Amino acid sequence: MQILLVEDDTMLAEAICDGARQNGWQIDHAVDATSARLALMDRLYSVVLLDLGLPRESGLSLLGTMRGGYDVTPVLILTARGQMSERIAGLDAGADDYLVKPFEFGELWARVRAVIRRSQGRVVPLLTCRDIEVDVAKRAVTRAGEGVSLSAYEYRVLLALMERPGHVVRRSHLESVVYADAGAIGSNTIAVYIHQLRRKLGDDVIVTVHGQGYSIGGAGA
Numbered sequence: 001m002q003i004l005l006v007e008d009d010t011m012l013a014e015a016i017c018d019g020a021r022q023n024g025w026q027i028d029h030a031v032d033a034t035s036a037r038l039a040l041m042d043r044l045y046s047v048v049l050l051d052l053g054l055p056r057e058s059g060l061s062l063l064g065t066m067r068g069g070y071d072v073t074p075v076l077i078l079t080a081r082g083q084m085s086e087r088i089a090g091l092d093a094g095a096d097d098y099l100v101k102p103f104e105f106g107e108l109w110a111r112v113r114a115v116i117r118r119s120q121g122r123v124v125p126l127l128t129c130r131d132i133e134v135d136v137a138k139r140a141v142t143r144a145g146e147g148v149s150l151s152a153y154e155y156r157v158l159l160a161l162m163e164r165p166g167h168v169v170r171r172s173h174l175e176s177v178v179y180a181d182a183g184a185i186g187s188n189t190i191a192v193y194i195h196q197l198r199r200k201l202g203d204d205v206i207v208t209v210h211g212q213g214y215s216i217g218g219a220g221a
Contacts, residue, residue, distance in 0.1 A: 001046040003027040006036040006062065007078065008054055012101075016049065019105050024106055031183040032058040040066065041152040044139060047112055047119075052079040052090065060093050067094035069177070070125055070159065074115040078103070080132070112144050127162040129217040133202060134162050148200050157193045158216075161206065165217035168209045 003020055007013040008031050020027040028043070029038040033055050042050075048066075052059035063075055077090045080101045087098050096115040099108060127134040131144040139155060141148045150158065156178045161169055174190050194214055198206055207215045 002027045003047055003049060003112070004036065004039055004043075004045045005049045006030045006033070006054065006059065007049070008032060009049045009051070015105075016108070019109070023109060031055075033059070034064040036062055040071060040073070041156070046116055047074045047076060049108075049112070050075050050077050050095070052077060052081055052086070060089065063090070063093045063095060067124065068155075070163075072119070072137055072187065074119040074197075076108075076111055076115055078108075108218065127159070129162055129165045130205070132162070132205065134159060143201055150197075150200065154193050154196055154200075158197055158201075161214060162218040166215065168212045168215045170213040174213070188192065 003017055003025055005013060005020075005027055007016065007029070013029050013031075017027050028039055028045075030039050033056070036048075036050075039045075046194055050059045050063060054062070059077065059079070063077075065074065066075070074096045075094065077091075077095045077098045078101060079086070079098075090098055096118065097111050099111055125136050127136065133142045134140070135142075136159070141155065141158065158175055160174055160177045171190050176192075178190070181210055194206055194208070205216060209215055
């Protein structure tokens with residue numbers, strides 16, 4: 001089992017990481033939302049342990065980004081905010097469970113096992129367009145039944161297009177979806193990823209709508 005811990009409290013994070021490893025689990029630690037996003041792009045996790053009170057950006061914002069991008073990884077919120085309104089906000093944002101600090105580590109690991117068990121029976125979207133399929137739970141892409149290897153950024157561009165087949169998706173939207181707050185974006189970066197996707201999926205799959213953006217499964221595609 002692979003865990004992502006998003007927690008800025010160094011002492012607590014070290015204790016949780018030590019406990020996870022003692023249980024025989026692998027764990028990565030991110031100290032803020034930006035680092036967590038990069039980790040989620042590179043690896044599939046069994047569960048995310050998410051603190052709400054992160055520096056610069058809240059855990060709820062990160063959770064919203066995950067669920068908005070069809071990331072169905074189970075999320076267990078760990079926070080000192082124990083008010084009922086805070087719990088409701090976290091669950092409504094897409095969290096699977098909620099644990100208030102301070103907590104017993106035995107209960108933490110029991111809740112981790114429980115959210116993973118529940119997630120195994122969850123129905124998740126399968127996006128299709130022509131002979132292309134995207135399994136968002138596995139982050140797996142196939143064309144005519146054959147697996148297609150994509151980089152993390154290529155996958156994000158494709159996912160944004162597959163969410164709206166037949167519609168024009170503006171380049172500005174693709175930039176916001178792909179990069180979030182990861183930093184500066186080159187002027188032709190999205191065009192490069194579109195070129196790479198065409199090479200892997202077929203030249204006629206993605207159409208350029210000049211002055212507007214790109215479309216998959218629309219006219220001419």
